Amino acid sequence: MIELVSEERCVTCGLCVKVCPTNVFDADDAGLPVIARQEDCQTCFMCEAYCPVDALFVAHHADEKVEVTEQDLVDRSMLGSWRAIIGFGSNGKVSMAASDTTPILRSVRPGAGGRGEAQRQRNTTV
Amino acid sequence: MTGPAEERLTADVLVIGGGPAGAWAAWSAASHGARTVLADKGYLGTSGATAPGGTGFLYVEPDREKREKAVAERLKSGGFLSESPWIYRLMEQAYLNIQLVEKWGYRFPLDENGNLYKSHMQGPEYMELMRRVVRKAGVTILDQHPALELLVDEHGVGGARGVNRLTGGSWEVRANAVVIATGGCAFLSKGLGCNVQTGDGQLMASELGVEMSGMEFSRQYATTAAFSTITRNRVLGFASFYDGEGNLIHEGGPREDHFFAKHLAQGPVYAKLTHGNTPEKQAIIRASTPLWFVPFDRAGIDPFTQSFPIQMRYEGTIRGTGGIRLTGDYCQTSVQGLFAAGDAASREKTAGAKSGGGAYNASWAIASGTWSGKGAAEHALAQGKDASHRNVKPAGRHGLAHTADSTAPIPVREVVKAVQDEMFPLRINYFRSEPVLAGALERLDRQWPLVQGAVGPSATGRVQAREAAAMVANARWMYTAALIRKETRGMHTMAEYPELDDSMNRRLLLSGIERIAHRWESVPSGGQTVPPVTVKEGLTV
Numbered sequence: 001m002i003e004l005v006s007e008e009r010c011v012t013c014g015l016c017v018k019v020c021p022t023n024v025f026d027a028d029d030a031g032l033p034v035i036a037r038q039e040d041c042q043t044c045f046m047c048e049a050y051c052p053v054d055a056l057f058v059a060h061h062a063d064e065k066v067e068v069t070e071q072d073l074v075d076r077s078m079l080g081s082w083r084a085i086i087g088f089g090s091n092g093k094v095s096m097a098a099s100d101t102t103p104i105l106r107s108v109r110p111g112a113g114g115r116g117e118a119q120r121q122r123n124t125t126v
Numbered sequence: 127m128t129g130p131a132e133e134r135l136t137a138d139v140l141v142i143g144g145g146p147a148g149a150w151a152a153w154s155a156a157s158h159g160a161r162t163v164l165a166d167k168g169y170l171g172t173s174g175a176t177a178p179g180g181t182g183f184l185y186v187e188p189d190r191e192k193r194e195k196a197v198a199e200r201l202k203s204g205g206f207l208s209e210s211p212w213i214y215r216l217m218e219q220a221y222l223n224i225q226l227v228e229k230w231g232y233r234f235p236l237d238e239n240g241n242l243y244k245s246h247m248q249g250p251e252y253m254e255l256m257r258r259v260v261r262k263a264g265v266t267i268l269d270q271h272p273a274l275e276l277l278v279d280e281h282g283v284g285g286a287r288g289v290n291r292l293t294g295g296s297w298e299v300r301a302n303a304v305v306i307a308t309g310g311c312a313f314l315s316k317g318l319g320c321n322v323q324t325g326d327g328q329l330m331a332s333e334l335g336v337e338m339s340g341m342e343f344s345r346q347y348a349t350t351a352a353f354s355t356i357t358r359n360r361v362l363g364f365a366s367f368y369d370g371e372g373n374l375i376h377e378g379g380p381r382e383d384h385f386f387a388k389h390l391a392q393g394p395v396y397a398k399l400t401h402g403n404t405p406e407k408q409a410i411i412r413a414s415t416p417l418w419f420v421p422f423d424r425a426g427i428d429p430f431t432q433s434f435p436i437q438m439r440y441e442g443t444i445r446g447t448g449g450i451r452l453t454g455d456y457c458q459t460s461v462q463g464l465f466a467a468g469d470a471a472s473r474e475k476t477a478g479a480k481s482g483g484g485a486y487n488a489s490w491a492i493a494s495g496t497w498s499g500k501g502a503a504e505h506a507l508a509q510g511k512d513a514s515h516r517n518v519k520p521a522g523r524h525g526l527a528h529t530a531d532s533t534a535p536i537p538v539r540e541v542v543k544a545v546q547d548e549m550f551p552l553r554i555n556y557f558r559s560e561p562v563l564a565g566a567l568e569r570l571d572r573q574w575p576l577v578q579g580a581v582g583p584s585a586t587g588r589v590q591a592r593e594a595a596a597m598v599a600n601a602r603w604m605y606t607a608a609l610i611r612k613e614t615r616g617m618h619t620m621a622e623y624p625e626l627d628d629s630m631n632r633r634l635l636l637s638g639i640e641r642i643a644h645r646w647e648s649v650p651s652g653g654q655t656v657p658p659v660t661v662k663e664g665l666t667v
Contacts, residue, residue, distance in 0.1 A: 018269055021168030021177075021322045023291045023586065037586065042314075042321035043355040045420060046172035049250050060421035061353045062316045078424060085416045086250050097251045098233035101413040102180070103243035108410050109363055110401040111379035 001041040002058050003068045005033050009055035016047040045082050052089060054080025131287060132295035136514040137163040138506035140285055140299045142273045143307030145174025147468020147491040149256040151305045154499025156263035157661040160506055163299050164265050167272035168322050171257040174309055175319040175444050177249045179358060179417050184489035185224055185245035186217045193217055204478015205616035206631050211655040212475040219496055219658045220489035230259055271297055272589050275522025276330045282462025284518035294585040300513035303463045303502035306331055310443035310469035311600040313549050317348055317357045317439040324593040325600035327470040331450045333521050334461045337635040339472040340448035342607035342618045343479050345555060347438040349386050354421045357439055361418045364411055365397040368433060386438055387556045396433040440550050445483035447473040451635055455656045456501025457494050463505055465498040474633055479616020496659050525595025527581040536579040541594045544573050545601050558608055559621035567605040573598045599639050606642050607634050
C-alpha cells in the first residue's frame with residue numbers, strides 16, 4: 001500500500017490525486033497530497049509511476065501497513081525505482097516495452113529442453 | 127442526486143470506463159465522427175487490470191492455417207460456447223489494431239529472429255499511449271468521474287449521471303449512445319489493477335432490463351506471493367514449490383490441474399524461483415515482468431534464493447467470461463443505444479467457457495471496444511436530435527441516495543466483507559458443489575436488503591455504496607448461474623456433475639436483480655465473419 005508522500009520532494013502538481021485509480025489521495029489546502037484512504041489502495045504502483053519527482057512510495061504489502069522512513073528509502077535507492085524501470089520521464093532513453101524479454105522468455109523456461117541453451121546463445125550473439 | 131448536476135455535457139456517445147476497452151471504444155466512436163465523452167472512475171491510463179502490468183494478446187498472423195488451428199482449439203477448450211466467425215473476426219481486428227499501436231509509437235521488442243514481437247505489451251506504456259490517442263481523436267476525457275446510473279426514456283438509454291470524486295459535485299452527460307466498458311467484477315480482491323472493477327456497469331445495464339450471460343464462468347483465480355498483488359503466473363513457471371514443512375511438492379515446469387488450489391486447501395505453500403539459476407536467466411525473467419519483482423525488492427526478499435508464501439487472488443469475471451449479453455455484431459445490447467465492451471460484456475462469443483485471461487480478453491478489449499465505438503457512433507448519428515432534448519430519467523434503483531427504502535445507512539464495509547467471505551474462499555468458489563454454493567447464495571441474498579439503505583453525501587460514500595450494491599448483485603448472479611448449470615464445462619466445475627453434458631451446449635442468461643430469472647439460449651452456428659473496422663486517420667500521435 002501507499003506509505004509515503006515526501007513533503008520535501010513534492011511539487012504539489014496534483015498528478016497523483018488525479019491518476020490514482022482508486023482515489024486514495026486528497027489534496028490539502030496547500031495542494032499537498034494526503035493519503036486519505038489508504039485502505040482503498042490496490043497496490044498497483046501507478047501513482048509512483050506517474051510522480052515526476054519520485055516523492056511517493058508504495059510498500060510491498062497489499063494488506064498490511066509497512067513502516068518506512070524516507071531516509072531509509074533514499075539509502076536503498078527505492079524512491080522512483082519503479083518509474084525508472086518503466087522509463088517514464090526519461091525522454092525515451094529507457095523503455096520497459098522496448099526492453100521486454102517476453103519474446104525469449106520461453107527459451108529459458110523449465111521443460112524447454114536443450115533448445116533453451118542454444119536459443120539463448122543465439123540471442124546473446126544478436 | 128435528484129437535482130440538476132453541477133457539470134452537464136451533451137455528446138453523441140458516452141463511454142463509461144477508461145481501461146483498454148473504453149479507450150478503444152472512445153477512439154473508435156470519435157473516429158467515426160461522433161462527439162465523444164469518456165468518463166472513468168479513475169484515470170484513463172492507470173485504470174483497469176491492464177495498465178499496471180503486462181498483458182499478452184491473441185495475436186495471430188493472417189495465415190489461414192494458423193488461424194484455423196487457433197479457432198479449432200478455442201472452440202473445444204471454450205466448451206463449445208464460442209462462435210468461429212466471432213473468433214476469426216476477433217483475431218483480424220486485434221491484428222489490425224496492434225499494427226496501429228505500433229504506428230502510434232509503442233516500442234515492441236524484437237524476437238530471436240529480429241522481428242518485432244507484438245503479442246505482449248507492458249501496460250503502463252500501452253495505456254499512456256492510448257490516452258494520447260484518445261485525446262488526439264478529440265474525445266473529452268473525464269477522469270475521476272465514476273458513473274452511478276444510466277439515464278433512460280422510452281427510446282432507450284440517453285446518458286448517465288455520476289459524481290466527480292475530486293470535487294464531490296455531480297455530473298450528467300446526455301448522449302444518444304452509451305458504451306459500458308467498466309470491466310468485470312472481482313470484489314476488491316486486490317488482484318493487480320482489479321479494484322476499480324466492481325461490476326457497476328453490469329448493475330446499470332441490468333436496471334435497464336439487459337440480461338447477463340455466462341455468469342457461471344467466473345471461477346477464476348490467479349496466484350501471487352501472499353503479500354503481493356502482482357498476478358502474473360508466468361514467473362511462477364520458474365518456481366519450485368514446498369509445503370509448510372519445507373518438503374518439495376513440485377520441482378518446476380508444467381503443473382498438474384488444480385495444483386495451487388489443491389495444495390493451498392491443505393495448508394501453506396511456498397515458492398522459490400529455483401529455475402532462474404543463472405544471472406542471465408534472472409535478467410531475462412525480470413525484464414519480461416518487471417513489476418512482479420518490485421514488491422520483492424522492496425521487502426528485501428530475493429525470490430531466486432529465498433522461499434516466499436503464495437496465495438490465490440480471486441479474479442471473478444475479469445478473467446472469467448460472463449457479463450452483459452450482447453445482441454448484435456457491434457456489441458449492441460437489448461436496450462436501444464446501449465452497448466457493452468471489454469470485460470463488462472460476456473466474452474462467450476470468442477472465449478467461450480474458458481478463461482479469456484491474458485490473450486483472449488486483452489484482444490477482446492481492443493476488438494469489442496472498436497466495434498462498440500463504431501456501433502454507438504452510427505446509432506447516435508442516425509438520431510434526429512441530440513439527447514439534451516430528451517426527457518430522460520435516472521434509471522438507478524439500488525445503492526443510491528434517491529432510491530433508499532430506509533433511513534438506516536448502507537453498512538458498506540460489512541456488506542463488502544460479507545460478499546468477499548462468500549466469493550473468495552477456494553472451498554466455496556473453486557471447489558464448487560451444490561450444497562455449499564446454495565448456502566453461500568442464501569447468505570448473499572440476505573445482503574441484498576442492506577444495500578437498499580441510505581447513502582451519505584460524500585463522493586466516496588456515494589461511490590462505495592453503489593459499488594457494494596453492484597458486488598452483491600454480481601455475486602448473486604454468479605452463484606445463481608453456477609447452481610443452474612449442473613455440469614462441468616470450461617472453467618465452471620460442479621463436484622456432483624463432473625462431466626460435460628451435451629444437453630447444456632447452450633448459454634445461460636439471467637435477468638432481474640431482486641428476483642433472478644433464467645433462460646437458455648442456443649449458440650448461433652454458421653454465419654459470416656463480419657469484416658473488420660478500419661479507420662482512415664492520421665497515424666501519428
